[in-house]
Structures are given as structure tokens and as C-alpha cells.
Amino acid sequence: MWGEILMVNREKIEEAVRLLLEGIGEDTEREGLRETPGRVARMYEELFAGMEAGAGEHLSKTFAVDSNEMVVEKDITFYSTCEHHMMPFFGKVHIAYIPDGRVVGLSKLARTVEVFAGRLQIQERMTAQIADAVMESLNPRGVIVMAEAEHMCMTMRGVKKPGSRTITVAARGEFERDEKLKDRFLMLVK
Ligand code: ZN
Numbered sequence: 001m002w003g004e005i006l007m008v009n010r011e012k013i014e015e016a017v018r019l020l021l022e023g024i025g026e027d028t029e030r031e032g033l034r035e036t037p038g039r040v041a042r043m044y045e046e047l048f049a050g051m052e053a054g055a056g057e058h059l060s061k062t063f064a065v066d067s068n069e070m071v072v073e074k075d076i077t078f079y080s081t082c083e084h085h086m087m088p089f090f091g092k093v094h095i096a097y098i099p100d101g102r103v104v105g106l107s108k109l110a111r112t113v114e115v116f117a118g119r120l121q122i123q124e125r126m127t128a129q130i131a132d133a134v135m136e137s138l139n140p141r142g143v144i145v146m147a148e149a150e151h152m153c154m155t156m157r158g159v160k161k162p163g164s165r166t167i168t169v170a171a172r173g174e175f176e177r178d179e180k181l182k183d184r185f186l187m188l189v190k
């Protein structure tokens with residue numbers, strides 16, 4: 001459940017970090033590094049708390065509404081970890097949906113983003129998982145999710161293009177069928 005301590009294998013992580021340090025030629029016994037394996041293990045518990053969390057519980061509490069106007073929640077900040085390099089990628093997620101009689105508390109959308117960001121991810125999958133979770137839990141007429149992120153594996157190494165952002169979009173239901181609706185969303189989050 002969200003908020004509970006993840007059952008990661010701390011010892012394994014600590015051992016791995018020690019090997020990693022040795023691998024880059026470090027002295028694991030020097031003062032600055034002695035506590036590092038333990039610190040990294042505890043940090044991983046936090047970073048990957050979404051592994052065991054489900055989005056369903058955050059999206060299960062819904063409220064009835066009369067009008068089915070588009071709901072937009074933009075600029076939800078997120079931090080995730082890319083599964084190809086185990087480096088951070090971070091940025092903003094924008095979500096819009098067209099209710100079908102029911103809406104969810106706005107903070108719950110941010111919680112949902114947190115759940116899927118708290119895993120080893122690729123941005124495309126994270127974007128799709130958020131859209132699918134909203135679709136499944138809320139049964140809206142449509143949902144669209146856009147993520148814009150900077151990937152440290154791109155900006156800190158390799159091609160080194162600081163500030164470059166990767167944009168991914170996942171559209172479901174009416175947003176998938178209606179280009180005008182999609183355009184309206186893109187205008188709103190620009
Ligand atoms: Zn990467």
C-alpha cells in the first residue's frame with residue numbers, strides 16, 4: 001500500500017552498491033563511502049515505492065457530477081527512474097479527462113502519477129499506465145495524459161543535450177477519436 005515501507009531486499013542492494021563502488025575503483029572503506037551502501041538502499045525504498053503500490057485505491061473514491069465538462073490537471077511534477085540506465089528522468093505530467101457522471105479528487109491524479117513514477121520506468125509506459133488507470137477506475141468518456149521530461153541519461157552523458165525534453169502522449173476513448181478535442185487539450189497545457 002502507498003506510504004508503507006517497500007519490502008526491498010536491503011542487503012542485496014547494499015552488496016550491489018559495494019560492488020559498484022569497487023567496480024569504479026573506489027575504496028569502500030573510506031569515510032565518505034562507508035555509509036553509502038546503506039544510504040542508497042534506504043533511498044531505493046523510497047524511489048521505488050510505486051513497485052508495490054496500486055493506483056486503484058487513489059482513484060476509487062469518486063464523486064457524482066452533473067456536467068461532463070473536461071477536467072484538466074496540469075503541471076503535476078514527477079520524478080522517475082529510467083530502466084535502461086537507472087538514472088532519473090523528471091518533469092511534468094498533464095492529465096485531462098471527460099467524465100461520464102463521476103469525477104475524482106484532483107490530488108488523486110497526482111497520487112496516481114506518483115505510483116507509476118515510483119518504479120523503474122520508460123516514459124512511454126508510465127504515460128500509458130496513468131491513462132489506463134484513470135480509464136479503468138473512473139470509466140470516463142476519454143482521458144489524455146501528456147508527460148514532458150528531461151532524462152539525465154541523455155543530458156548528463158551520451159549526446160549531452162541539457163534542457164532537451166521528451167514528450168509522450170497517451171489518449172484513450174474520445175481523446176483518441178477526436179482530433180479537435182486533443183488539440184483543445186494541447187492548447188490548454190501549453
Ligand atoms: Zn535512460
